[in-house]
Amino acid sequence: MTGDTAKLPHVRCPSCGGKAFARSTGKHSLTYREAYYHCRNPDACGHQFVVAMEAIRTTRPSRFPSPRAMLPISTWRNAANDRAANDDGADGNPEEPAAGTVTDS
Template sequence: MPHFICPACGERAFARNSGKSSTLYRELYYHCRNVVDCGHQFVVGMEALRTTRSSRVPNPLATLPITTWRPAANDDAANDDGPPGAAAAIHVTS
């Protein structure tokens, strides 16, 4: 289970247990690791929001909106002014 930061004191919290609420939603019960000074206990909700790649064995009861996986916002190096492969070419003069 993913770790979570305690909203009260900022220390790491750990999941003690979870309960399945539905096919697409689950509640996780967290306890702050700072038991002596904080002792906060809280509930985190986890939800499946959308599909980025369709399943080969789809569940008809779990329908999610389909979106595409977005590439990184800037894949190009800042100093890449030449055509593709130009930086890798080695010019030898004799």
């Protein structure tokens, strides 16, 4: 195996919906990474697929910016894709999450 697959997120198999795990990683750049996943469905789905991860925008600029990784800047409010009702606070306006409260699933 290549890369550190233990830190990659778990995803669902696009074929059967079962849990899939990262087998290896490849094609790295400063803002792009591919991970090769294998389905763990106990009914032996066997699907293998590639997931691409890419940094696409900045929501809070770095204190140590790199000229090699200049991403477009957007606010947290503009970064939300779906503007779902659960994104809004009690007053109906979106609230930015407090620092340290966002967890990885």
